[in-house]
Amino acid sequence: MLMSSKNKGLTVSYVDVIGDELKRVDEYIKASLLSKQKVLEVALKELLEAGGKRLRPALVLLSGKFGRYDDKKLIPLAAAVEILHMATLVHDDIIDDSKMRRGRPTVQSRWGKDIAVFTGDFLFAKTFLLLAHSTTVENMQGLSKVVKAICEGEIAQYQSRYDKYVTVRQYLKRIGRKTALLFALSCYVGAHESKCPKNVERCLREFGFNFGMAFQITDDLLDFTGDAAKTGKPVGSDFVQGVYTLPLIYAINSSYGSEVIKILDKESYGPEDVERMIELVHASGGIEYGKKLAKSYLNRASAFIEDLAPIPAKAALKNLVDGLTERSY
């Protein structure tokens, strides 16, 4: 652990607290995803090795620390949550027709849409299989509901593509289902499995939800502020695909709205359109607005864990919030 004057206290990254367990989660996932179908196994191995921060498993484990932490129980659950996340990524990429994810070719661009459909299904099945082995009926139900909500969120997103009248409210509902619910569930599962008191369980779940909202808003900002080399996908690719996120929705409703809409209404977008759109979104204040909204979700997330026991896991959750706060400023 390091002292950091900037944060006026301890800076504890989640890797400090649960780094070893996260390695075991990865091992567990690898072992779970063996299949007689070699294509499937190779596709999954690539997916796993493409990295990712394992945020959802981290939330399961950190939340578990507030109760009777039992790594034997929590590691399969943390693995299940990550496998579920992988399943949604694979199916998302089909929808977006994405060629790259985290700087690597997607399952569908490498193996075809058909393999991608079944790879995702296989991962869903695997998620439920892991859960059926290792959790309570409540966690199982929670997870099924979240999968249902994710599907509904994705369909809502797809349905509202190219919709210039989409509201901030609709956007928030959509990312709530698409992203924040799984963050909330990850916290809930860890807390519930470790038999935390109901109020602690609730605080952690709320932490997860609000953190998840901020996470997705920040991620969506990157489509206008990011560096393609870092994000692994071209700038502006969301709106080019008709997915209008917060900064753009803000710009549509600003005094720059008419020029924004004129670009959106074009039959196709050239690089100069993308460039101009990014300028307009910045000029409208859409980025600032997104950052402010993300910050308010992060504040709410922090507030929900304020009264929890001052254990290292709490410092790690705080650190996640601080990390995202920095990302959004």
Added chain:
Amino acid sequence: MLMSSKNKGLTVSYVDVIGDELKRVDEYIKASLLSKQKVLEVALKELLEAGGKRLRPALVLLSGKFGRYDDKKLIPLAAAVEILHMATLVHDDIIDDSKMRRGRPTVQSRWGKDIAVFTGDFLFAKTFLLLAHSTTVENMQGLSKVVKAICEGEIAQYQSRYDKYVTVRQYLKRIGRKTALLFALSCYVGAHESKCPKNVERCLREFGFNFGMAFQITDDLLDFTGDAAKTGKPVGSDFVQGVYTLPLIYAINSSYGSEVIKILDKESYGPEDVERMIELVHASGGIEYGKKLAKSYLNRASAFIEDLAPIPAKAALKNLVDGLTERSY
């Protein structure tokens, strides 16, 4: 019930035995598939109303009759099995790029591939949600394993497309995973939930598996013998899409093999190619071979339930076997 001299005994259709429950299964499915996403709801309603024989739910319910039958427990399970089947149909149609299923446009041709991916996922989630509410961990695990196997079977099928060296053994393994396992599971779930003795559970599961094998073989024969108006898809569409089923595999390895392969090797197939292929498959004895193999699976299925209690459900299972036997002669 009707006396039938042909079958030297009672002819009891499953509708006679569990017709009312099957209606309630349909109601249950309809109620389960409500969604805030209207597209999803409409797509699912169409899928449900397109019909189908509800064979899998029927197997759950009939198998349940051999134990302590409790319709309140079994109806949600029967619904879950059918919803799972619907999920696999929706995702299958994406792979096959099918325009029609049971004489109606498929979800993907009507709503697009993207909606179809999530419709399938939504159905998977729903399946597990229903199960988490209403069954034992064993049934849950059984189901997850079957979903995994179905995915592996589908991937195996996709991988072996246009493979002229595919063997009968590989074909049987593929349809075992793709189809027969879910039939087996349906029987097992019903028997297990009704607390049948282990040996009865096993006999019913084996009945389901062997019946499922015969069912798929018979279905595959229809691609060469069927009437497009009845089957709802054009004759020969399996092999045109590179899916080589039993009669064709037989023909490839017969004395007609060289002409069969000459057609398969063409860049594209005209109607005259399809017609000639059907002639060759018939001439090679591939249809007869398929019928014989289906019959042997049906005999095994019958043998497995021979010693079960002589209740109406048993007569209904027998009747299913007889119905399929007739279909294959």
